[in-house]
Amino acid sequence: MSNTPSSDTRSSDSLITTDVETGSNDRTAESRATAVATRDLNVYYGDEQAIDDVSMDIPENRVTALIGPSGCGKSTFLRCINRMNDMIEVCRVEGEVEFGGKNVYDADVDPVALRRRIGMVFQKPNPFPKSIRDNVAYGLKIQGFDGDVDERVEESLKGAALWDEVKDQLDSSGLDLSGGQQQRLCIARAIAPDPEVILMDEPTSALDPVAASKIEDLIDDLAEEYTVIIVTHNMQQAARISDRTAVFLTGGRLVEYDDTAKIFEDPEEQRVEDYITGKFG
Numbered sequence: 048m049s050n051t052p053s054s055d056t057r058s059s060d061s062l063i064t065t066d067v068e069t070g071s072n073d074r075t076a077e078s079r080a081t082a083v084a085t086r087d088l089n090v091y092y093g094d095e096q097a098i099d100d101v102s103m104d105i106p107e108n109r110v111t112a113l114i115g116p117s118g119c120g121k122s123t124f125l126r127c128i129n130r131m132n133d134m135i136e137v138c139r140v141e142g143e144v145e146f147g148g149k150n151v152y153d154a155d156v157d158p159v160a161l162r163r164r165i166g167m168v169f170q171k172p173n174p175f176p177k178s179i180r181d182n183v184a185y186g187l188k189i190q191g192f193d194g195d196v197d198e199r200v201e202e203s204l205k206g207a208a209l210w211d212e213v214k215d216q217l218d219s220s221g222l223d224l225s226g227g228q229q230q231r232l233c234i235a236r237a238i239a240p241d242p243e244v245i246l247m248d249e250p251t252s253a254l255d256p257v258a259a260s261k262i263e264d265l266i267d268d269l270a271e272e273y274t275v276i277i278v279t280h281n282m283q284q285a286a287r288i289s290d291r292t293a294v295f296l297t298g299g300r301l302v303e304y305d306d307t308a309k310i311f312e313d314p315e316e317q318r319v320e321d322y323i324t325g326k327f328g
């Protein structure tokens with residue numbers, strides 16, 4: 048098969064082997080303002096290049112999925128956005144990440160303040176060994192929040208679809224919750240400081256299907272208020288919950304980035320179709 052199959056070829060075997068359903072919502076990414084943009088982003092760990100010249104506009108109040116095989120640079124890309132890569136000594140970033148009218152790598156950007164506006168949720172739920180209330184209030188304390196903390200804790204737990212399950216046990220440890228509840232607690236912690244963007248790195252891959260499905264529903268709701276950028280290995284999940292999908296392939300190259308329905312139903316690149324249909328990766 049050639050690199051650019053004809054539409055005839057496409058109609059006979061397009062996506063096709065995976066029974067993905069796209070479009071769980073009626074949002075479109077058209078004409079949205081850009082929340083985060085990368086310009087000629089290159090990232091290296093020592094001599095090894097992990098992201099290769101990626102320029103990408105990520106729309107606000109939409110869910111953007113980053114997919115691609117293991118080691119293609121998805122986590123690296125995500126961590127560039129709120130400068131979590133700063134913590135990795137051998138990591139070097141070139142190019143720009145525009146957010147809030149600035150390049151986040153400008154010398155006068157405070158990474159702590161940046162991470163308040165761009166929160167993050169990790170693969171493995173990582174609540175602190177503290178009470179549920181203190182987990183959620185954690186970021187508020189750091190930012191010197193002077194509003195009503197209990198009210199904000201409640202709002203955040205409601206926003207993370209966890210309030211009803213924990214409202215009578217706010218003083219018990221976050222670690223006593225189930226895995227799925229812990230992940231929603233981490234989401235509550237991430238939204239408490241009222242960020243604009245939430246980065247999620249495989250947030251459901253450590254969860255059972257029921258807990259994962261709750262988080263998926265939650266992500267859909269979160270996009271009403273936040274820009275969500277999510278890494279996932281689960282094609283069905285990307286297809287279900289995202290509005291835009293970026294496909295990275297080996298070497299940290301962004302090979303295709305488009306509306307999710309387009310990527311899953313009629314991708315331009317044969318390599319993308321092969322990846323999505325499980326021919327490699």
Ligand SMILES: Nc1ncnc2c1ncn2[C@@H]1O[C@H](COP(=O)(O)OP(=O)(O)OP(=O)(O)O)[C@@H](O)[C@H]1O
Nearest residue numbers: 092097115116117118119120121122123124135137
């Ligand atoms: N802290 C690090 N130090 C050195 N190299 C790293 C580090 N983190 C990632 N890399 C390398 O950068 C490349 C991209 O890694 P990254 O973790 O971003 O990929 P990924 O797409 O998130 O993979 P996965 O799907 O397995 O999570 C890989 O070659 C990896 O070995």
Ligand SMILES: [Mg+2]
Nearest residue numbers: 121122123248
């Ligand atoms: Mg990763």
